[in-house]
Amino acid sequence: MSAEMYPFPSKSLRDVLGEKGTEAFVDYIHKAREYGRQNMIELTTERYERRLAEEVGSLRGEIAEFRTDTSTGISELRAEMHAGFVGVQEEFKEVHQEFAKVHGKIGDIQASITAQTRWIVICIFGVVPFYIALFKLLE
Numbered sequence: 001m002s003a004e005m006y007p008f009p010s011k012s013l014r015d016v017l018g019e020k021g022t023e024a025f026v027d028y029i030h031k032a033r034e035y036g037r038q039n040m041i042e043l044t045t046e047r048y049e050r051r052l053a054e055e056v057g058s059l060r061g062e063i064a065e066f067r068t069d070t071s072t073g074i075s076e077l078r079a080e081m082h083a084g085f086v087g088v089q090e091e092f093k094e095v096h097q098e099f100a101k102v103h104g105k106i107g108d109i110q111a112s113i114t115a116q117t118r119w120i121v122i123c124i125f126g127v128v129p130f131y132i133a134l135f136k137l138l139e
Contacts, residue, residue, distance in 0.1 A: 014022045 008016070009022055013025075017025055042133060
């Protein structure tokens with residue numbers, strides 16, 4: 001900051017102090033203001049740094065809490081998913097058992113159809129000679 005920005009002492013004060021005294025007084029005022037400004041900057045900087053450190057510490061605490069909450073949430077989700085997958089596996093086992101039962105029933109039906117087909121073929125081979133003999137008797 002330049003000296004032109006500050007008001008110059010009044011004429012009566014300049015007369016009392018003299019030329020050298022006025023310059024010394026103005027230099028003193030400038031130095032005092034510069035010292036005050038530097039002191040204010042230092043105090044403000046220290047205060048800002050302290051506040052920044054507090055906020056960074058608080059933020060780190062919140063991040064740690066968030067990590068803990070996230071980790072807990074993920075663990076709970078994994079447990080729920082594992083339980084859900086166990087349930088799905090049980091349902092697949094039940095479906096597989098039902099398919100095995102259906103497969104067994106289809107096998108039984110196929111065996112029944114095979115037996116019926118044998119009897120039909122046997123009956124046809126047994127009835128054809130009977131009809132031929134009956135036809136010859138009736139002629």
